[in-house]
Amino acid sequence: MRYVMLLGMLATLLAGSSAAQAAETLPRPQGPVLLKVSGKIEQTNVDGEAHFDRQMLEALGKASFTTGSALTDKKQLFEGVSLRAVLERAGAKGSSMQASALNNYKIQIPLDDMKYEPIIAMRVDGQVLKLRDKGPLWIVYPRDAYPELQAQIYDSRWIWQLNKLHVE
Amino acid sequence: MKLNVKNHKAGLVTLLAMAVLAICLSFAVARLFNIERDLRSEDTHTNLWMISQSQFEAVLMAESLARYAGGETGTQLEQTPEFRLAILISRISVLLEGPQAEVINKVDLLGDLKTAYLQLTLAEKMVDSNMSAEEARRLRGQVRELGYTLQAAANEVMLLNRTEASAKREMYMQVVLESFAFLTGIVISAAFLLLRLFRGIQEANRAKELLQQEQELSNLVINNVSNQGIVMFDENQECLLWNPGMEGVLNVKPDMAVGRLMQELDPLFAKEDVVRSFRLAIEGTSSVFEDEATDADGQQRCLEINCFPVSMAHRKLGIAFMRDVTEQWLARKQAERQNFDLEIKILQRTAALRQAERRLIAAIESASEGFAAFDWTGKLLFANEQIWAAAPVAFWCREEMSLPVFLRCFAMCEGADQRLLVAQPPFDEIEIDLLIKKDVWARLSITKADGATIFVRLTDISGYKQVANALQSALDRERETTDAYRNFVSMVSHQFRTPLAILDSSAQRILRRGPNLTPDELSNRIQKIRNAGTRLTRLVESVLNAAKLDAGRIELNPEPCELVYLIMDICERQSELNSHADIRFDVPELPVKVYCDSMLIEQVVLNLLTNAVKYSGENPVVEIKVWTEGARAFCSVRDWGIGIPADELPKIFDRFYRARTASGIAGTGIGLNFAQRIMHLHGGDIQVESYEAGGSLFTFDLPLSNADQAQQAA
Numbered sequence: 070m071r072y073v074m075l076l077g078m079l080a081t082l083l084a085g086s087s088a089a090q091a092a093e094t095l096p097r098p099q100g101p102v103l104l105k106v107s108g109k110i111e112q113t114n115v116d117g118e119a120h121f122d123r124q125m126l127e128a129l130g131k132a133s134f135t136t137g138s139a140l141t142d143k144k145q146l147f148e149g150v151s152l153r154a155v156l157e158r159a160g161a162k163g164s165s166m167q168a169s170a171l172n173n174y175k176i177q178i179p180l181d182d183m184k185y186e187p188i189i190a191m192r193v194d195g196q197v198l199k200l201r202d203k204g205p206l207w208i209v210y211p212r213d214a215y216p217e218l219q220a221q222i223y224d225s226r227w228i229w230q231l232n233k234l235h236v237e
Numbered sequence: 238m239k240l241n242v243k244n245h246k247a248g249l250v251t252l253l254a255m256a257v258l259a260i261c262l263s264f265a266v267a268r269l270f271n272i273e274r275d276l277r278s279e280d281t282h283t284n285l286w287m288i289s290q291s292q293f294e295a296v297l298m299a300e301s302l303a304r305y306a307g308g309e310t311g312t313q314l315e316q317t318p319e320f321r322l323a324i325l326i327s328r329i330s331v332l333l334e335g336p337q338a339e340v341i342n343k344v345d346l347l348g349d350l351k352t353a354y355l356q357l358t359l360a361e362k363m364v365d366s367n368m369s370a371e372e373a374r375r376l377r378g379q380v381r382e383l384g385y386t387l388q389a390a391a392n393e394v395m396l397l398n399r400t401e402a403s404a405k406r407e408m409y410m411q412v413v414l415e416s417f418a419f420l421t422g423i424v425i426s427a428a429f430l431l432l433r434l435f436r437g438i439q440e441a442n443r444a445k446e447l448l449q450q451e452q453e454l455s456n457l458v459i460n461n462v463s464n465q466g467i468v469m470f471d472e473n474q475e476c477l478l479w480n481p482g483m484e485g486v487l488n489v490k491p492d493m494a495v496g497r498l499m500q501e502l503d504p505l506f507a508k509e510d511v512v513r514s515f516r517l518a519i520e521g522t523s524s525v526f527e528d529e530a531t532d533a534d535g536q537q538r539c540l541e542i543n544c545f546p547v548s549m550a551h552r553k554l555g556i557a558f559m560r561d562v563t564e565q566w567l568a569r570k571q572a573e574r575q576n577f578d579l580e581i582k583i584l585q586r587t588a589a590l591r592q593a594e595r596r597l598i599a600a601i602e603s604a605s606e607g608f609a610a611f612d613w614t615g616k617l618l619f620a621n622e623q624i625w626a627a628a629p630v631a632f633w634c635r636e637e638m639s640l641p642v643f644l645r646c647f648a649m650c651e652g653a654d655q656r657l658l659v660a661q662p663p664f665d666e667i668e669i670d671l672l673i674k675k676d677v678w679a680r681l682s683i684t685k686a687d688g689a690t691i692f693v694r695l696t697d698i699s700g701y702k703q704v705a706n707a708l709q710s711a712l713d714r715e716r717e718t719t720d721a722y723r724n725f726v727s728m729v730s731h732q733f734r735t736p737l738a739i740l741d742s743s744a745q746r747i748l749r750r751g752p753n754l755t756p757d758e759l760s761n762r763i764q765k766i767r768n769a770g771t772r773l774t775r776l777v778e779s780v781l782n783a784a785k786l787d788a789g790r791i792e793l794n795p796e797p798c799e800l801v802y803l804i805m806d807i808c809e810r811q812s813e814l815n816s817h818a819d820i821r822f823d824v825p826e827l828p829v830k831v832y833c834d835s836m837l838i839e840q841v842v843l844n845l846l847t848n849a850v851k852y853s854g855e856n857p858v859v860e861i862k863v864w865t866e867g868a869r870a871f872c873s874v875r876d877w878g879i880g881i882p883a884d885e886l887p888k889i890f891d892r893f894y895r896a897r898t899a900s901g902i903a904g905t906g907i908g909l910n911f912a913q914r915i916m917h918l919h920g921g922d923i924q925v926e927s928y929e930a931g932g933s934l935f936t937f938d939l940p941l942s943n944a945d946q947a948q949q950a951a
Binding site: 139140141142171172199200201202203221229230 | 283290294315320322323324326327328330331334335336337361
């Protein structure tokens with residue numbers, strides 16, 4: 070029931086925002102590209118893909134939470150941008166996506182996971198993530214807020230050194 | 238009670254089985270959860286994957302460095318040593334923290350990895366700032382070394398995993414065994430519970446069947462009780478049951494009544510007290526009452542309504558039983574009316590009786606007679622004032638008077654007898670005359686009425702007694718007079734005839750002899766005639782004296798005189814006349830002064846002295862004695878003559894009475910009587926003591942003339 074409702078809300082949000090963003094085309098990235106979104110998307114700026122630099126990502130608004138992770142025992146403050154906002158900005162129209170990392174790690178993430186409001190973290194405990202610190206982008210789930218997220222299947226979706234999203 | 242305990246036990250057993258089931262189930266589930274958690278945290282593959290990824294990164298790094306050292310340029314960003322170093326560092330850093338570090342530590346390679354990580358970190362700056370080919374080659378060597386370390390780590394971790402996996406398998410096996418045990422427990426307790434359930438269902442079915450039978454029976458009873466209406470209702474006063482008997486009571490058919498509100502069925506159910514009773518029944522309080530009503534035809538009707546609470550299927554209902562009790566009610570009313578009339582009548586009668594009783598009591602109270610009533614046990618019921626005022630009662634039994642006590646009060650009165658002392662229930666009827674105080678005579682009569690109440694009457698009969706006494710004394714006097722005359726006649730016939738005969742015979746002799754009579758003889762005869770005359774004179778005198786005394790013509794003129802002198806004088810004179818008599822004296826030397834009429838006392842002494850001489854034969858001896866005792870003087874005259882027979886002693890002082898020993902001796906029978914009467918006049922007495930042929934002793938007493946004398950004498 071709750072999921073249905075959330076899905077409904079998500080659908081309306083997606084529809085509404087896509088309609089709002091449709092007019093504004095995605096500008097070309099000015100700085101180094103951090104994230105490339107491809108596949109079933111409506112907004113593109115480079116070669117049929119949506120490319121985002123740091124500035125563009127930060128422009129999509131800030132999202133943050135504190136949570137523990139499977140890698141460390143201590144809790145950390147993750148700050149960045151909402152994954153949902155990024156997908157909306159790109160006008161993603163799919164049910165899942167394949168996320169790829171600079172270290173060639175790949176994982177399939179269903180768009181349904183947006184109900185947990187995962188973020189693309191760019192700072193951890195106030196420190197900007199660099200390549201050697203699992204940066205520059207890291208998909209993080211609010212693991213402490215939802216007990217069902219404390220499972221290996223979700224832990225494996227915590228993809229770091231993210232650089233590509235392919236919406237299917 | 239026994240059943241209850243059994244139920245209790247069965248319940249406990251069921252609870253125990255359920256508890257066992259729950260415990261086994263929870264233990265088994267807990268075990269399984271443990272396994273689940275263990276499995277979830279099982280990340281041996283992750284560790285190996287991470288090590289292999291790191292190793293691969295190390296290889297890529299080494300290759301990149303080799304290219305760099307070989308002077309290869311213009312490659313992609315991903316091929317540059319900086320990029321690869323960053324990736325490698327990020328990989329190694331993952332191995333150095335969190336759960337991965339623990340695993341590495343277990344295989345004793347944490348130190349090596351940390352050293353390698355430090356070297357890589359140090360190499361970062363060098364890589365960023367155009368390192369030389371030599372430096373690149375040296376770094377490559379280090380990275381290759383790292384690659385070997387990671388390979389060793391992978392080997393070690395794999396071996397560790399195997400060891401841990403076998404331990405885990407053992408643990409899982411144990412868990413499986415435990416779970417099996419718990420499952421057995423679950424199965425057993427579940428089977429037990431199922432058995433119970435089955436039996437419970439069976440019992441429930443049986444109970445249901447029984448209930449149904451009971452229901453059928455009660456329906457049968459309810460529907461066939463025709464003389465009593467039964468109605469059931471709920472808290473909304475809706476009719477749930479209406480038996481055919483109700484049709485007889487209220488003339489409403491069951492199918493028309495059930496399901497409707499009670500108030501609509503009959504105005505009876507709209508009455509305030511009926512509604513209240515029904516509500517009380519619903520709330521759990523029974524009540525019984527009667528409803529009286531007059532129907533359209535003016536017929537009076539009375540219904541007895543019993544309301545009881547009923548609990549059915551957890552609903553609180555009420556049941557009411559209605560019975561037409563008009564007949565009984567009417568009968569009761571009639572009886573009440575009659576009772577009331579009867580009570581009024583009783584009250585009237587009681588009032589009349591009270592009045593009569595008051596009148597009677599007033600009459601009894603005002604009566605001059607004493608009146609008391611006792612019940613058959615002798616308990617006092619009533620006594621009027623005259624009873625209480627009666628002298629013995631007033632003295633002796635003012636408190637707690639019962640009939641025996643009352644009668645004993647009178648037992649010391651003159652005229653009482655034994656009956657008064659021994660009176661006990663049942664009392665006898667008694668009639669007795671009593672002198673209850675001086676000069677007051679009363680007649681006490683006890684009568685019984687109906688054998689229950691005992692009435693006592695105390696009548697003053699003093700007047701009657703006085704008259705009777707007067708009559709008695711008159712009669713006595715009359716009898717005395719008659720006796721006196723008879724004695725007188727007999728005395729005269731004896732005493733007068735003898736001198737008269739002497740006179741006659743002397744006169745005849747003188748007449749017959751005439752001139753032949755010698756002077757001596759004549760004088761002898763004349764002397765005889767004179768003697769007879771003297772004797773007759775004396776006789777006449779004494780008779781006259783007696784008559785005088787009878788007529789009260791002798792007056793007493795008392796004066797002090799000396800008794801001894803008086804007696805001596807008399808005796809002197811007497812001895813002149815009777816010279817042959819021997820008179821002896823025994824008198825005190827002191828004078829004895831008495832208070833008396835000396836003329837009369839002289840008559841007494843003379844009479845006693847002459848009697849003593851007369852009845853003592855040829856040689857009379859007389860002893861006269863005078864003495865004093867207390868305030869009185871005594872004088873006795875004794876002879877040793879013929880005496881008086883004992884049986885005649887009481888009569889010796891009667892007038893004209895003469896003892897038989899005195900026959901042949903002249904006497905009138907007046908002397909002693911005369912003497913006694915004189916002594917009585919003096920307030921003294923005369924007494925006699927005598928034995929036939931033994932002599933007599935006469936003693937009289939007189940009061941001393943003064944107290945001095947009396948003291949002296951004493």
